[in-house]
Amino acid sequence: MDCYRHPGVASTATCVACAQPICPECREEVAGHAMCHACVAAAAARLSAGQAPPPQADGNPGARSAAENQHLRNRSREQE
Numbered sequence: 001m002d003c004y005r006h007p008g009v010a011s012t013a014t015c016v017a018c019a020q021p022i023c024p025e026c027r028e029e030v031a032g033h034a035m036c037h038a039c040v041a042a043a044a045a046r047l048s049a050g051q052a053p054p055p056q057a058d059g060n061p062g063a064r065s066a067a068e069n070q071h072l073r074n075r076s077r078e079q080e
Ligand SMILES: [Zn+2]
Pocket: 015, 016, 017, 018, 019, 020, 035, 036, 037, 038, 039, 040
């Protein structure tokens, strides 16, 4: 698959943020993950704004995080 920013250039990775195919020139390594420049810039802009993404942005975080915590507890219990 071609890089989404460079038609004709084969991609070697997929951006973990936007899931687009990216070539070595577009790839940046962030915490061990490949990201495209656009997503790195967007992430940097968010960080420099000093605002973490609002946790309630996607609906019902209380119920979901409680369910996730329960899931993690169940998993750790199984591993003991
Ligand atoms: Zn991206």
